Amino acid sequence: MSTHSKPYSGLKASLLTQHGKESIICPQLFDSNDLEVIHVSDYDTDKLGSFTRDIPRYGSQLDAARKKARVGMELSGLKLGIASEGAFDNDPYTGMFPWNYELVLLIDDIRNLEIIGFFGGQAQSASQLVSSWDELTALLSEAQFTTHQLVIRPDDEYHPECRKGIKDLESLKEAFEWATKLSKKGNVFVENDLRAHTNPTRMANILKATQDLSRKMNSLCPECEAPCFWVTERKKGLPCASCDAPSNLPLANIWSCVKCNYKKEEVIANQAKADPSKCNYCNP
Numbered sequence: 270m271s272t273h274s275k276p277y278s279g280l281k282a283s284l285l286t287q288h289g290k291e292s293i294i295c296p297q298l299f300d301s302n303d304l305e306v307i308h309v310s311d312y313d314t315d316k317l318g319s320f321t322r323d324i325p326r327y328g329s330q331l332d333a334a335r336k337k338a339r340v341g342m343e344l345s346g347l348k349l350g351i352a353s354e355g356a357f358d359n360d361p362y363t364g365m366f367p368w369n370y371e372l373v374l375l376i377d378d379i380r381n382l383e384i385i386g387f388f389g390g391q392a393q394s395a396s397q398l399v400s401s402w403d404e405l406t407a408l409l410s411e412a413q414f415t416t417h418q419l420v421i422r423p424d425d426e427y428h429p430e431c432r433k434g435i436k437d438l439e440s441l442k443e444a445f446e447w448a449t450k451l452s453k454k455g456n457v458f459v460e461n462d463l464r465a466h467t468n469p470t471r472m473a474n475i476l477k478a479t480q481d482l483s484r485k486m487n488s489l490c491p492e493c494e495a496p497c498f499w500v501t502e503r504k505k506g507l508p509c510a511s512c513d514a515p516s517n518l519p520l521a522n523i524w525s526c527v528k529c530n531y532k533k534e535e536v537i538a539n540q541a542k543a544d545p546s547k548c549n550y551c552n553p
């Protein structure tokens with residue numbers, strides 16, 4: 270499928286980030302892709318949106334990453350730019366658990382393409398409205414405090430003022446008293462800080478998204494050698510184990526090139542035939 274050459278070997282890319290993401294993104298792309306990632310930090314990325322609702326998000330997750338990557342490329346004068354952007358939602362399976370989608374983007378102005386690394390996994394994002402210190406301390410193990418930090422604000426989740434990056438009991442107590450004094454009814458909203466450097470669960474998800482990006486960067490189109498030759502669709506039709514008719518289960522992966530539109534079909538290896546319960550004929 271792909272050769273083992275590294276198309277980004279010896280090149281430099283900017284990474285605009287303020288939240289410690291460089292500590293995982295830079296070594297990963299250097300080890301796997303021989304790409305030197307230059308950390309650019311003289312820009313307040315919180316201007317482009319933050320998780321604590323004080324600044325609105327910049328468009329979609331991808332738009333926000335594009336904007337950050339472009340700013341980093343401008344500040345560094347480099348033709349390659351990397352940026353990362355996270356999003357939080359409920360899990361896609363049951364909708365009951367907090368979920369974290371991480372996107373790590375490479376904009377390549379040398380080859381005129383974009384490569385997107387992506388990963389979705391469990392989030393550490395507990396939150397609760399509390400009215401006493403006891404209620405607050407009861408939440409601490411679910412919030413994985415102190416390995417994961419906290420944000421506190423008066424009244425509810427929309428109060429404009431907050432204390433971020435709370436990482437020990439002493440500053441928690443102090444922030445709780447501050448928020449209680451400012452609140453109208455004595456309620457305080459507590460939640461996990463979702464910035465990468467304060468939330469190791471999120472940092473691990475960013476690493477997985479970076480590894481996805483790494484693999485795509487090294488996967489070359491057999492026709493034109495552009496990077497990011499990758500699976501873009503699944504073809505249905507795995508034969509039924511009982512009658513051999515095509516089912517709706519995936520039979521093959523379709524690999525596509527972003528540059529020349531070359532496509533290649535690859536039958537998924539070592540799959541058992543479809544269970545007859547999934548067959549349109551045996552179980553209509």
Ligand SMILES: [Zn+2]
Pocket residue numbers: 490491492493494495526527528529530531
């Ligand atoms: Zn191609």
Ligand SMILES: [Zn+2]
Pocket residue numbers: 509510511512513514545548549550551552
């Ligand atoms: Zn069947």
